[in-house]
Amino acid sequence: MPNCAVAICQNYYKSTKGTDIKYFTFPKKEDLAKKWIIACRREDKINLKNATICSIHFEEKYFEIPLKQRLLNYSPKNARNLKAEAVPTLNLPGGSLDTAQKQKSKERTLRTTKRRRRGEVEDIIKSSANTFNCILEAHNTETITEESELPTRVKQELSLTLQNYQRDHSELLKLRQKVKILESQNKDLLKEIEGIKSTTYEKYNNILAKVFTPGQIKTLLNSKKNMRVCWSTEDIASAFSLWSVSPKAYRYLRANNYPLPAQKLLKLN
Numbered sequence: 001m002p003n004c005a006v007a008i009c010q011n012y013y014k015s016t017k018g019t020d021i022k023y024f025t026f027p028k029k030e031d032l033a034k035k036w037i038i039a040c041r042r043e044d045k046i047n048l049k050n051a052t053i054c055s056i057h058f059e060e061k062y063f064e065i066p067l068k069q070r071l072l073n074y075s076p077k078n079a080r081n082l083k084a085e086a087v088p089t090l091n092l093p094g095g096s097l098d099t100a101q102k103q104k105s106k107e108r109t110l111r112t113t114k115r116r117r118r119g120e121v122e123d124i125i126k127s128s129a130n131t132f133n134c135i136l137e138a139h140n141t142e143t144i145t146e147e148s149e150l151p152t153r154v155k156q157e158l159s160l161t162l163q164n165y166q167r168d169h170s171e172l173l174k175l176r177q178k179v180k181i182l183e184s185q186n187k188d189l190l191k192e193i194e195g196i197k198s199t200t201y202e203k204y205n206n207i208l209a210k211v212f213t214p215g216q217i218k219t220l221l222n223s224k225k226n227m228r229v230c231w232s233t234e235d236i237a238s239a240f241s242l243w244s245v246s247p248k249a250y251r252y253l254r255a256n257n258y259p260l261p262a263q264k265l266l267k268l269n
């Protein structure tokens with residue numbers, strides 16, 4: 001940021017932004033540069049590399065108007081350049097600096113120093129921020145690397161578990177289907193057995209009915225021993241007929257598992 005090197009001039013780039021004031025760097029020619037330095041009336045040393053003098057210190061004759069601007073008769077001051085031999089002669093501290101001018105010069109130097117230091121501090125803060133960002137970025141990158149490694153391992157385990165699950169699940173489904181088939185087969189078989197049983201019962205019943213009463217047939221065809229039979233009147237009547245002929249024979253037949261009601265049942269009726 002250029003600022004005017006002239007001791008009493010308070011112009012600097014920011015303060016004159018948008019005005020006609022322009023800043024010119026010191027000439028390369030040593031003898032001419034000395035003239036510029038003298039004009040500045042500075043007590044401190046001027047850094048010729050960065051130092052500039054603002055346009056208010058140069059007479060009109062020192063400005064170079066480009067041909068194009070001359071032809072157009074339009075020459076904005078801030079678009080003009082200095083002629084090679086230009087020397088600052090206007091708005092300069094007169095003779096030796098008086099006390100007020102010295103004070104102004106000191107203040108100026110102080111301001112410049114402050115501005116420079118502020119710039120330095122800003123640079124330090126910026127570079128620190130950059131360093132911090134770099135560290136943060138590196139850290140983030142590392143974290144991302146760690147995280148991306150972890151899911152790969154977990155993903156593999158998960159996919160393996162999933163495969164096992166799918167295999168087991170399909171096996172389970174197959175087994176369930178088998179169970180269903182077997183259940184329905186079992187039902188069919190049970191039906192068949194029932195059918196055979198009833199057919200057999202009917203068959204034997206038809207044969208036995210020629211000799212025995214329904215109660216007797218029931219007793220004979222039932223495999224369970226000591227089953228309580230509910231004797232019908234027909235059964236009792238038939239048994240009573242046998243008992244009347246020979247109570248001794250009746251007792252003998254009963255002892256040999258012949259299906260007959262107990263004697264007390266006959267007496268009760």
Ligand SMILES: [Zn+2]
Nearest residue numbers: 004006009054
């Ligand atoms: Zn100036």
